[in-house]
Amino acid sequence: AQSVAQPEDQVNVAEGNPLTVKCTYSVSGNPYLFWYVQYPNRGLQFLLKYITGDNLVKGSYGFEAEFNKSQTSFHLKKPSALVSDSGLYFCALRREGGYNKLIFGAGTRLAVHP
Amino acid sequence: GAGVSQSPSNKVTEKGKDVELRCDPISGHTALYWYRQRLGQGLEFLIYFQGNSAPDKSGLPSDRFSAERTGESVSTLTIQRTQQEDSAVYLCASSKPGTANQPQHFGDGTRLSIL
Numbered sequence: 001a002q003s004v005a006q007p008e009d010q011v012n013v014a015e016g017n018p019l020t021v022k023c024t025y026s027v028s029g030n031p032y033l034f035w036y037v038q039y040p041n042r043g044l045q046f047l048l049k050y051i052t053g054d055n056l057v058k059g060s061y062g063f064e065a066e067f068n069k070s071q072t073s074f075h076l077k078k079p080s081a082l083v084s085d086s087g088l089y090f091c092a093l094r095r096e097g098g099y100n101k102l103i104f105g106a107g108t109r110l111a112v113h114p
Numbered sequence: 115g116a117g118v119s120q121s122p123s124n125k126v127t128e129k130g131k132d133v134e135l136r137c138d139p140i141s142g143h144t145a146l147y148w149y150r151q152r153l154g155q156g157l158e159f160l161i162y163f164q165g166n167s168a169p170d171k172s173g174l175p176s177d178r179f180s181a182e183r184t185g186e187s188v189s190t191l192t193i194q195r196t197q198q199e200d201s202a203v204y205l206c207a208s209s210k211p212g213t214a215n216q217p218q219h220f221g222d223g224t225r226l227s228i229l
Binding site for chain 1: 159170
């Protein structure tokens, strides 16, 4: 069975500091991994994806994520957080060549303080 | 339009009534998905449409839930005899044709409240 775990309900970071939002996954076969952010009363906004190739993926708004197959992780990172990065972050998984639906983690609320 | 459009943005109705939610995907996106997001939780897959193929209805929680799609355009999600447990945000997403590596683009959702 496929699953995504986001072990932290909330992450608090001071503006200007680096941020990490954690994600681990479980899947048979190769994973396609995605990060989305949700702002209040809005839908999910796509940030980045890992399909194949380089383990370090760069996405929108300065975010990046590192795919680690041995640790089955796909942590989201940003070198310098902004207050405007505050939101609800979701990691999602899709199995290569299999289902088209996304399996989502429960979400991590990121709060960046001035 | 430029993005996925959902209507209404908010819907309040009494228990036992039927509701219909609408999704207008991005033009050219053949794949369309419905998800449910309960308060404070992640997204649950409900149903998936891909072109003229039979939809994947495996996520629909009960036979009170159904969805239709007209060709490769508008979709409607219908909930019959609503229950309080149906209260949630219902999100629609669409993606380009092709392989599963395409990201899904989400609408802003319909916030459904059952009194």
